[in-house]
Amino acid sequence: MSQAAHNSTTDVIDAFSSASISIHDLPPEILSRIFFFTLPFNCEFEVFDKRSIDSPWVLGMVCSRWRAIAWQTPDLWSSFKLGWHLVNNRSRGLDHLKDVLARSRQAPLSTSISSSDLQLGLEPFMPLASRLCNLRIVCTLHELLLFRFWGFAGFEKIGTVD
8 A cells, every 4th residue: 555545544534533423413314224233133022022122122212312213113123023921911912013013114024923822913913914924923733723724814925834
C-alpha cells in the first residue's frame, strides 16, 4: 500500500472514530435490521413467554422507541412457538397470539404447536392457513391421528406431516 493510500485510509478511520454516533441516531430501518439479527437464527420465540431473552418481547422493554420499531417489524413476529400449557387464561393467551399475528402483518408464518389440545392450538390459524409456510406439531400418535381425522381445511397446502 502506498503512503498516500495509507494516509487516506487513516483519515477515514479517524473521521469515523471521532464521529459521535449514538444508537438513538440510527434510522428505524437500520434498527429493525439490527433487531432481526439479535434474535437467534431460525429460532421460534415462545408467544406466551414475554421474558424470554430470545424474543422480540424483550426489545420492546428497552424504551418506547425500540418498542415502536420492534412492534412494526413483521419479520420479528413471524416465527414462533405456541405452548398453550404456559397459558393460565385462554382469553389472555388468545389476545397475545392475536397481537403477534397482527405484528407479523402478511409475513409468511412458521410455528410450532406443543399442545395436546390441537383444536385450541390451531383455531386462531384457520383464517391464516395460506400464510403458514412451516407448521410443526408436537403431539402423541393418538393426537396426530385425530388431527388427520379432523381434516382442517386449508392446511393441505402445507407440506407433509412428520
